[in-house]
Amino acid sequence: MTRTDSVHETSRNQASTTGRRRDRLTLAVLLTASFALAVDFSILNVALPVIGADVGFALSGLQWIATSFAVCAAGFTLLFGRIADIVGRRRLFLAGIALLGVSSLAGGLATGPAVLIVARVAQGLATAAVTPAALALLTTSFPEGPRRERALGLNGALMAAGFTTGAILGGVVTDVLSWRWAFFVNVVVAVVVLAVAPFVLAESRPGQRPRLDVPGAVTVTAGLLAVVLGLTSAGEHGWTDVRAWGGLLAGVVLLIGFRAIERRVAAPLVPVRILRERSVAGGNIAGVLAFATETSLVFLLTLYLQEVLGYSPLAAGLSFAVLGLGTVLGGAIGPTVIARLGNPPRALALGMAVQAAATLALVSLGPTSNGMPLLLIATFIGGVANLVAIVGFMVTATSGLPDDEQGLAAGLATMSQQIGITLGIPVMSAIVGATLTSLGTDTTGSILTAVRTAIGVNTALCVITAVAVATFLRTPRIVTTAVPGR
Incomplete structure (x- = not known):
């Protein structure tokens, strides 16, 4: 090797090392934001009665602390996904993180219901802006293939773990410190992300700016x-x-x-031809059901633990720690499963099938705590399977499209995620209510019967999703595009 060749080889190695370091920093920033937003969905649920007493909410109005956030987070994602394509995904991501920090500070300092609701609305809007922008930055920073699949796997794992962590963290923070720290934690996260992100994230937008x-x-x-x-x-x-x-x-x-x-x-805003892409339309429908079934199962098991077994909210939340570990593992192995199967939809179908089997086992839960080992094992396996399915959904729904439509694809995927989270609990709650009405009583035994019935319906939805995906979805075609800054 000549001296010139040696110099060129050294330069290439240095560039490769710099690129890997930038990849890791990009991933760390985006995953930190995604995790914080996922925690926001559930962190206040356990603390709602305490918040109501401190801030002056009537009992009937407590649900609006959660609802005002969920409505805005789900309702505005598609719009912000397209705005990210227009103004730049990095720019919208940073603006959303700044709004999250300011609104979280306002929520933590709130002394009346009006200020708290406005803060929650602003947090929901921040989530609607940041989540699709972060996902689009992720998919455009890593080309289609194993690298993107690994990034989406980690993203999915941390999002799902965030929902579980929020339930646990909400109880711990409320008991040890104050419910206000459930808001203040986001302020710290926002400051750190805003300090690092401008130096790490490359701007990403289509070559030709679309009109709104x-x-x-x-x-x-x-x-x-x-x-x-x-x-x-x-x-x-x-x-x-x-x-x-x-x-x-x-x-x-x-x-x-x-x-x-x-x-x-x-x-x-959404070209009809994109919805004709089977991977986009079918993948998003499956994504709605993947999120709806798992988040609503947590709701059903919370009813079981508190209303049947008599657990405290904090003890019930801690019982889901095993589920959280399962989701992290599922997100980590999801890309490997896709690589082994050679097909993201197959991973999605397999995940939903295993989740169905784990959920079905929970139908046998009884009126005593003897079934807790079964609950912990089944929720762990179901958590792993659900995240494999979610990674398969994310890869399927964002593949086969060029970079100039990744903001839109990310907006659709994010919308599916948040609609699934919002959809599952009301549906399962309605099934529980209808069963209790038919039984004519709300004793512990009746509640157990109602929860078992809803778990059976949840299982059926998992089976239907697995069969439909395996039957109708095919591997998305790969679109090769340049990665910004590479």
Whole structure:
């Protein structure tokens, strides 16, 4: 080897080392943000009664602390996914993180209901902005293939672990410090991310900046807001409540109008041809069900642990630590499963099938704590399987599209995630309520029967998803694009 060749080889090695270091930093920043946002979904649930007493919420209004966040987080994701394509994903990510920090500070300092609700709305909007922007930055920073699959696997693992961690952390923080630290933790995260991200993340936007489809944005956002409000009302007041079916009906009408608009405008928010991609449409439907089944199962098991076994909220939350470990493991092995099967949809189908088997085992839970070993083993296995399915969903739903549509693909995937989280609990709550009504009593035995019934329905949804994915979804075609800064 000549001296010149040696110099060139050294330069290439240094560039490769720098690239790997930048990849790790990029991943660390984006995963930190994703984890913090996932924790936000559940961290306040255990603390709601304490917050209500401190801030002055009536008991009937407590649910709005969670609902105001979920409605905005789910309703605005698709809109912000497209805005990220227009203004730049890095720019929107940083703006969303800044909003998260400010709103979390306001929430932690709130002394009245109005300020707290406004803070939660702002946190929901921050989530709607950051999540699709972070996912788009992730998919455009790593090319399709094993590297992207590993990144999406870690992202999925930390998101799912965040939901579980939030339930545990909420109880611990409330008991040891104060519920206000559930907000202040986000301030610290926001400051750290804002200090590092500008030096690590490369800007990402399409070569040709798309125009914003205002009529489409208005109708789809209003439609999603109406659907989420309808589902939330169904969970709180039952499916016969006018707010439930009225919200759902209004949402369906608006979404039908959105589809009609998208067929006619020159620059649609969601091009109809993208939804014709089987991997995008089918992958997102499966993603909704993957998130809905697992998050609603946590709700059902919380009912079981507290109402049947008499566990405290903190003890019930700690019981899900094993589930959290399972989700981390599932996210870590998800890319390996995809590589072994050679097909993301197959991994999605396999994950849902194993999750169905683990969920079915929980139907045998009884009125005593003798079934706790079964619960812990089944939730661990189900957590692993669910994350394998979620990684398969993320890879499927964001593959086969060029970089200039990754913001939109990320917005769709994020919307599916958040609708699934919002959808599952009201549906399972309605099944529990209907079963209790048919039994005519709400004794411990009746609650156990109702929970078992809902777990059976949850299992059936997992089976249907697995069969549909295995039957109809195929491997997405790979689109080769340049990675920014590489």
